[in-house]
Amino acid sequence: MTSPPEHLMPSAxxxxxxxxxxxxxxxxxxxxxxAIDVFAKRGYRGATVGxxxxxxxxxxxxxxxxxxGKEDCFLAVYDQVAADSFGRVAAAVPRGSEWSRQVAAAxxxxxxxxxxxxxxxxxxxxxxxxxxxxARGLHERDLDRVAALLRRGRAQSPITDELPDTLEYAIAxxxxxxxxxxxxxxxxxxxxxxxxxxxxxxxxxxxxxxATAELIE
Amino acid sequence: xxxxxxxxxxxxxxxxxxxxxxxxxxxxxxxxxAGVEQAEFDASFADKEExxxxxxxxxxxxxxxxxxxxxxxxxxxRNSLRASAYAMVRFMxxxxxxxxxxxxxxxxxxxxxxxxxxQQLQQWVDLIDLGRQEMDDPDSVGRAVAEGxxxxxxxxxxxxxxxxxxxxSLERFVPELMYIAVxxxxxxxxxxxxxxxxxxxxxxxxxxxxxxxxxxxxxxLPREFVVKNQRDRLIAATVAVVAKxxxxxxxxxxxxxxxxxxxxxxxxxxxxxxxxFLAAYDSILEHLRIATDAAAAREVGWTAxxxxxxxxxxxxxxxxxxLAKFSMGVGQQGGEEVAARSRTATDxxxxxxxxxxxxxxxxxxxxxxxxxxxxxxxxxxxxVNNGEGEDLPDLLPDLVELFLAPFLGRPGAVEAAAG
Numbered sequence: 001m002t003s004p005p006e007h008l009m010p011s012a013x014x015x016x017x018x019x020x021x022x023x024x025x026x027x028x029x030x031x032x033x034x035a036i037d038v039f040a041k042r043g044y045r046g047a048t049v050g051x052x053x054x055x056x057x058x059x060x061x062x063x064x065x066x067x068x069g070k071e072d073c074f075l076a077v078y079d080q081v082a083a084d085s086f087g088r089v090a091a092a093v094p095r096g097s098e099w100s101r102q103v104a105a106a107x108x109x110x111x112x113x114x115x116x117x118x119x120x121x122x123x124x125x126x127x128x129x130x131x132x133x134x135a136r137g138l139h140e141r142d143l144d145r146v147a148a149l150l151r152r153g154r155a156q157s158p159i160t161d162e163l164p165d166t167l168e169y170a171i172a173x174x175x176x177x178x179x180x181x182x183x184x185x186x187x188x189x190x191x192x193x194x195x196x197x198x199x200x201x202x203x204x205x206x207x208x209x210x211a212t213a214e215l216i217e
Numbered sequence: 218x219x220x221x222x223x224x225x226x227x228x229x230x231x232x233x234x235x236x237x238x239x240x241x242x243x244x245x246x247x248x249x250x251a252g253v254e255q256a257e258f259d260a261s262f263a264d265k266e267e268x269x270x271x272x273x274x275x276x277x278x279x280x281x282x283x284x285x286x287x288x289x290x291x292x293x294x295r296n297s298l299r300a301s302a303y304a305m306v307r308f309m310x311x312x313x314x315x316x317x318x319x320x321x322x323x324x325x326x327x328x329x330x331x332x333x334x335x336q337q338l339q340q341w342v343d344l345i346d347l348g349r350q351e352m353d354d355p356d357s358v359g360r361a362v363a364e365g366x367x368x369x370x371x372x373x374x375x376x377x378x379x380x381x382x383x384x385x386s387l388e389r390f391v392p393e394l395m396y397i398a399v400x401x402x403x404x405x406x407x408x409x410x411x412x413x414x415x416x417x418x419x420x421x422x423x424x425x426x427x428x429x430x431x432x433x434x435x436x437x438l439p440r441e442f443v444v445k446n447q448r449d450r451l452i453a454a455t456v457a458v459v460a461k462x463x464x465x466x467x468x469x470x471x472x473x474x475x476x477x478x479x480x481x482x483x484x485x486x487x488x489x490x491x492x493x494f495l496a497a498y499d500s501i502l503e504h505l506r507i508a509t510d511a512a513a514a515r516e517v518g519w520t521a522x523x524x525x526x527x528x529x530x531x532x533x534x535x536x537x538x539x540l541a542k543f544s545m546g547v548g549q550q551g552g553e554e555v556a557a558r559s560r561t562a563t564d565x566x567x568x569x570x571x572x573x574x575x576x577x578x579x580x581x582x583x584x585x586x587x588x589x590x591x592x593x594x595x596x597x598x599x600x601v602n603n604g605e606g607e608d609l610p611d612l613l614p615d616l617v618e619l620f621l622a623p624f625l626g627r628p629g630a631v632e633a634a635a636g
Contacts, residue, residue, distance in 0.1 A: 044465075045465060126549075129546070129549035129550050130465060130549070131465075132463065132465065132466070133463060162627060162628075162631050164614065164618050164619065164634075165615070166596050166619075167615075167619065169592075169595065169596060170589070170592035170593060170595065170596050170615075170619050171592055172595075173591060173592045173594070173596065173599075174588040174589055174591040174592025174593075174595065175588060176591075177591025177595065178584065178587070178591055180549065181591075184556060185560075194584060197584040197585050197588075198584075200581065200585050200623075201589070204623065205622060205627070208626070208627065209579075209626065
């Protein structure tokens with residue numbers, strides 16, 4: 001049986017503990033929340049299970065009841081960060097508006113999110129590369145998700161036939177790479193000022209120079 | 218077709234010695250690798266040593282041919298000797314496998330081979346010794362002066378090689394070597410002029426990293442020979458291990474095992490795993506640059522040059538996809554110092570691709586173009602990770618178009634991509 005951490009153990013003998021699933025779910029959330037800090041500040045390599053359990057205030061046994069180990073924990077952390085970010089960005093996109101306006105709104109929301117949560121951004125754009133092949137697989141999966149969203153721009157483009165097939169993956173990969181670089185050199189704060197350039201990267205291939213300049217205005 | 222079989226036998230020896238070291242190659246291995254019958258081997262060579270001497274003779278013959286052609290084309294002793302020196306370092310750059318065989322493995326190949334090697338060095342002594350004819354009194358010095366100069370030059374080259382900067386950039390030491398050769402005959406003032414003479418314009422260069430393996434155990438080689446070789450082997454092993462296991466999972470122990478060197482040897486060259494990553498990254502960039510420069514030199518016009526550089530780059534990585542895995546991932550996974558190096562390298566790559574851009578071209582913000590390069594790297598890495606590294610050249614039209622579109626607009630980029 002998975003036990004709650006020492007300090008949550010009921011002191012009175014015979015008292016019923018919380019239902020096991022509730023405790024586990026609660027612990028899992030708490031570990032993930034704490035692990036964002038630990039992985040972002042120490043780096044994936046520098047972080048130990050010891051750091052994770054002490055930051056999350058759970059026992060080692062509880063930790064291993066929730067995750068197979070450090071890597072498994074990181075994958076859960078990344079997935080959580082990615083899901084939250086996609087959700088947050090999607091919520092900022094106005095329904096039914098033009099594709100280019102949607103991209104602009106999404107990009108603005110993403111950059112603001114990075115400013116607001118630099119530690120989570122570090123997980124999503126930097127540490128994901130250092131955490132092994134499974135993490136990189138998740139990162140590629142998310143680049144493909146972004147690429148699929150960008151691909152809708154082809155419907156708006158007068159030159160669809162001429163666009164190379166790899167365009168969207170290159171844009172998504174290029175943006176992720178750019179954000180990674182900025183975060184690494186400590187420029188997460190103020191990253192919103194890159195909005196015009198990131199829009200140029202994402203939208204210009206479809207709409208051309210003039211329409212992109214108008215959108216950026 | 219006896220000539221063809223003999224050539225295959227010689228190539229097989231070079232391949233196998235390169236891979237395993239002289240001591241670990243048997244005649245049976247050579248026969249199997251060359252795909253010939255034992256009887257066919259016996260018809261041409263008595264044993265391994267005889268084959269070895271024949272191969273050495275081939276190599277030194279080839280080098281000598283280029284050196285002598287350069288010497289004869291020169292005007293006057295100094296110019297001739299200088300041209301020969303450049304011909305020799307060019308040969309070394311273009312034939313690392315052969316040079317390693319001729320300079321290194323040959324030392325393990327028996328007495329007859331030593332005699333051949335000594336003869337080859339004496340040919341250089343002959344060329345230097347001609348400097349006596351430039352003197353008022355040629356008989357005032359002996360041949361020993363030339364032998365001494367060659368010894369110094371030999372030592373100087375080895376010392377440079379020991380720094381492990383590869384055979385690709387040896388050109389820059391020629392002025393110094395010329396100073397050493399000229400000074401005993403013509404004095405310091407004249408010799409000093411050599412230091413100011415620039416190298417001849419570069420000729421087409423060849424790339425890939427052919428890295429050698431030493432015979433295991435005690436081989437009795439001079440330390441200077443071994444050093445350069447060990448460092449290159451460590452670098453090659455690092456790239457291979459990282460490609461297989463990833464940066465984080467790569468350990469110094471694995472690198473040492475793959476390079477067949479001791480841990481102590483590793484630390485003689487690199488203070489840490491990261492330092493070794495950095496050296497490997499620099500070495501890859503250097504070879505890549507040689508390949509792209511050579512391809513670009515044949516083209517006229519900016520878009521054609523961009524296309525040629527990208528093509529050469531894709532072909533370079535297709536020939537050894539491990540190099541792509543390493544260099545595309547090192548900036549994100551190799552540690553802080555190499556990440557900084559990778560950022561500089563990206564900026565340099567951008568400047569390099571923009572060289573020769575016609576005036577008046579619309580230049581997009583640097584953030585845009587640098588991130589484009591990141592996107593191109595992501596495409597290359599995805600292909601390599603999917604096991605399709607050999608097909609990297611298929612990406613050429615897409616990469617050309619992706620890179621040029623922000624500068625030229627879509628129609629111009631499409632046109633350039635079509636080639």
